Amino acid sequence: MRFTYSDEQAMLLDSILRFGQEHFPPTERHRLIRQGRSGETDAWARMADLGWLLLPIAEECGGLGGGIIELMALGEGFGRNLVPGPYMASCVLAPALLARGGAVQDDLIEQIGAGEAIVAAALLEDDGGYDLHHVATRATGSDEGWTLDGAKAHVEDGGDAEWFIVPARTAGGVRDRDGLSLFLVSASAPGLRVERFRAVDGHRHARLELEGVAGQLIGSQGDALADIEAAVARASCGYLAEAVGSMEAVSAITLDYLRTREQFGKPIGSFQVLQHRMVDMTVACEEARAMLCHIALSIPKGDAAFQRAVSAAKVRISECGIYVGQQAVQLHGGVGFSDELIVSHHLKRQMMLAIAHGSIDHHRMRFAA
């Protein structure tokens, strides 16, 4: 039993760390994020060159077949330097859903891996909370194919997507677990209205309204939920590792600040009340990392155990990440509140990661169920 990355995984993490420092140094962050997608395209092309966009895609779909641990190494590396971009949405979640089958999908996966297409999954609806089975959007079949009607409340990283993967009902009621099918929809399809939003962490998301929008069925009909839940759990692992990388990074930055910042004639790290807060942040980081290990331990136990472990990790890592982010701002004082320092950006990312693919409350109840 070993709780450290293999040499290969450690090398991957190391190159992602260097990549992050090179492409997204804190000093450039504002400028790049203001530019939107064009601020990320150079880095995205470089990631494609390095093969990273193919890494989490299954081998049978033409990818490199990276597992959960590789995904964690990637996420951790992104988190440490707050690398932006729709990686988990487009390279992890979308290919896992597209793997349900079809010729067009194979082409699209190839384009994702080459950095030529961004695909986002439109999974949440108003009134549905974070329940993936809550789908009111309907698909109607005819000789000419499928058309979709409905709305999607939030599409994670959907702001720059060329394609959307849209779950819709081909049977059953709004909250039934059966009767869900997946459809591929072009962002420029007639009848599709895309509203785009920027989040506080620079990620760009979308809301969709669909009126008679043409969609291509992905895989078989009526049985998509299990694949959706599994794909979301998998993508969540990348986000959870990103949260751990980010909280460890901001914790280290804070420790450094405590050692160097002087008030009352001495380093503020000599004050016990701040030392103890710093310790609580460190313990939170340890707990969060332990939850990543807990996920890894659950993998051999089957999908139900894995998804329950992901829910447990979502609860604790989100709590720890927000705590560490908030306290990092607090211990930095006024400059912690400023937008100039990277510290507040870590907190904002933690807040967004905590609600991505299910809030703390959602996952706590899922764990309890």
Next chain:
Amino acid sequence: MEFELDPADLAFREEVRAFFATGIPDEWRTRVRAGLRLNPEELVAYQKRLAARGWGAPTWPVEYGGTGWSPIRQYIFWTEAAEADAPAQFHQGLELIGPIIFTYGSQELKDRYLPGIVNADDWWCQGYSEPNAGSDLASLRTRAVRDGDDYVLNGQKAWTSYGHVASHCFVLARTSDEPKRQQGISLLLVDMKTPGITIRPVATMDEKHHTNEMFLDDVRVPAANLVGEEGRGWEYGKVLLDRERMVTASVAIFLIQTVKAIREAASRRTIGGVRLIDMPGFKAKLAQYEIEVTALQTMVLRVMADAAAGTDSGPLGSMIKLRWSQLSQAGTALWVGALGPRAAHFAPLDNSHDLPADMPYAMQGALYARVTSIYGGSSEIQHNIIAQRALGLKG
């Protein structure tokens, strides 16, 4: 990362599971789950059963009568014990003084004392704290003065847990005055039958007698009972404190028993015909607790894996102590909360007998849990240790 147990470890787990399938009396269960220690005679019987199986000292090397188990096997052993509602072994001999004797003690001390610890023929208690030396242990004032072949001990010790049943005590005493307070302290092994030792019980908030104050008046201890070198006891003592935190790692595994107890209590009680366990508010609290216990258990597993790989976990032991005490307090509080108004029925008066099934132990556990963040280095001291050792922050 590799997370699967190898076949030999899996076979070992089956062996341990079979051992624990029998021999744990039902009446131990509630107390064990409440984190309460069993009575000394029960713990002695349990220890003797383990020793007969060759498992008396899971953390010790084979040459001293231990199992020589890898850290992973220790983890498996403790997890199976916890699942079976077996108690944690009494640690003061096994984990606190035994390892010091086999690390620093003379051959004579090893031969004389180690077997008695493993077989539970001896019961050890710890003579460290004093009325004016708690968290600031180095300010201890008990003196040991050399007189011929003996040391003569004088002083007062506090919080001598199980001093009233112990056959032996390991005592830190000052043998000389040095500029640095940590120097000049020696570690002595004392037979509790030695004239001059007086034990007085100390009543504690959980209404259970487990601790005492101990008075030492001209207590003569053979000089051969000095562990290691004179004046270096503090160094050995520090190793003890480190082990005490490692013991916590093993005890932390036993929190899964508290989860079971809460679940059972909340399954028994209904409000408006609905079981407490089925109410969303309670469910969420229990889920939260279980998740935090899971995080802690995985931290323990990491310590074990680090130990197996020979990597230094640094102050992860302190972090585990800190979180374990918080969770033992939170868990027993949740349990008592699940009992509702009847949590007020602690002890029957007159001929009454209809106590809730898990009383008084649930309440006693909740009260006892308050001391877990005080003993073995208080939570505040653990914070200081982590700040200094892991973060390099100095006062």
